[in-house]
Structures are given as C-alpha cells and as structure tokens.
Amino acid sequence: MTATAPARTRGSEFLKGCLDEAPILLGTMPFGLIYGVLAVNAGLPVELAQAMSAIVFAGSAQFITAQLIGQATAGVVVVATIFIVNLRHALYSASLAPYLRHLNWGWKALLAYLLTDEAYAVAIVRYQRDDDAGQKPPFQHWYTLGAAFTLWSSWQAATAVGVFLGGSVPASWGLDFTLALTFIALVFTAVRGRPMWIAAVTAGVIAVLAHGLPFNLGLMLAALGGILSGMIAEAQAGVAPRRPRVDL
C-alpha cells in the first residue's frame, strides 16, 4: 500500500471483499446448482433442499446429507456426519479468531455463520497482507463480510436455480449418480501424498465391508478407520502431509 492509497471506509471495504470473492463464484455456483438438482432428485422436498443451503451452508456436507437422506439414513448418523465433515471449520475459526477479537457478539456470530472454505481463503489472505505491511486498518471485518456475504447470496441463488431445474429432470437420466462422480472429482482434488491415499482406500474398503451395519453406521466406522490409518501411515513415514489443495 502506498501513502496515496485511498482511505478505507466501511463501504469500500465491503465492496472490495465482494469483488475479491467474485472469481471464486465461477467454481462454487455450478456446484450449488448441481447440489440443487441432485438434492431434489435424491428425494428431498424442494423447500428442504433450499433450506439446507441456509441452515447448513456448507457444500460438501450438503451433498453428503442429500445422499444420506435419500438412503433413509438414521437422523443421528446424518447429524454426526454433518458435524464431522464440517469440523475443519474449527481450524478456520482458530485462524481468524485473533482478527475478530475486538468485534461485538453480533459481528462474531454473523461472521461465524458465514465462515466457509471460500470466504476464509479470501479473508485470511487480506488479513495476512495487512499484517505483513505492519498495518491494522479499520473496517477489515467489513471486507470479510463482503467476501462471505457474496458467497452466501450466490450459493442461495445457485441452489434455487438447481432446485427449480431439478424437478424437471427425469429419473432415467441417472443424475443421482452425479453425486458419486462429484465425490470422485473432489477426492482426487483433496488427496495429496501417500498417507492420504492410504486413508482414502482404507475408508473405502471398510465402508464396503461394513455396509450391512444398521443406520449407515459403516460410514462413521469407515471415516474413523481411514483417518486413523492415514495418521499411522504419516507417523511411520515421519512426514506431515501437505495441506489438501482444496478443503471441502
């Protein structure tokens, strides 16, 4: 930042956050649209599919939840799965916490509700850039709000379009299979390094073997087994895994 940079205002920060988030929407909006189509095709009522985008507001957890509801999974397993899949947000929360310390509870709650992978990624870059410049300018949280709100509103809109289109897609298209394909694409994006491959394969094998367990409990068992095997492989290799390229 040069000395001639314009003074930051609430409005300018909010707008800057919106603009910096915009390119990411190219990736998230098709995803939201696909979610809407699939959720309806998995058997979710339209209003429930749309409500999930506001209540849970987390892409991968929503895809998985739609799949589980379609399979008539026990409610408690669905809740546990949402919780585990979204646990990574605690990391973002920890990372952003020092920057939000001075805000009131309303702001903290609002930004926490809006905290997603994509909003975090944009916000933390900005905070760290200010840190590097030795600055602590005012209204940084308005920037975060702009980025997060842009993602939120576009996600709701994309879901709505998907839900609208979803009802007109015939079952013979096999669109429910798109869920599995989406997950395949994501797993290849997320996995980096040997321990993660071991975690993925172990979880998959356990899931098949434990498929007969009631309430889809095999899913929990497989996830825990996969995580454990990955950590053991990591400990044996003596190297920490690289951060996944894309968090979910």
Next chain:
Amino acid sequence: MDWLPVLIFGGLLTFATRLSFIALLGRFEAPVLVTRALRYVPPAVLSAIIFPELLLRDGAWVTPWANPRLIAGALAGLVAWRTRNVLLTIAVGLVVFWALGWAGM
C-alpha cells in the same frame, strides 16, 4: 420422516464449530493431533461414500464387468486424476454411464 429437525441440529453444530475459536477470543489453539486428524476427514469420508456406491447395488455385490457405475466411476476417476477438473470429471462419468446404459448394460 421429518428431516427439518435433523438439518437444524446439524446446522447448529456447524455454526458452533465455526464460532468455537472466534468465541474463545483466539486464546487457545487446536491441538496438533486434532489438526492433523482433520486433514484426513475429506478423503476418508468421500471414499467411504464412493466405494459402496460404485461396488454395491442395494447392499449386494455387483459383478465388476457388468457394473456400469463401477466402469463409469473408474473412468471418471482417471479423468479426475489427470485433470483435477470437477466439471469434466462429472461430464465424462455421466456420458460413459449413459452410453453403457444405452448399450444395454
């Protein structure tokens, strides 16, 4: 079954997770073991869903060469591995799946 309470409960837990450290004023850091474990959550959960979806049908094993989902899924995996492109992966997987269905599989 009424799924709305399930979604609300899952949403509240998600909100609590997102608020956790922000509410704790950033005084505490997540234990290293936990942060490490969390990195394995995406591949583990995704695979745990993908494998049964591709290999089983209504809980029963399907012969691999007569299983359009497995064949389409494997080819989609190949595309994902080479390109890391989500939309292309879905497109290739669906087209193969449709083609196999068309061919009577």
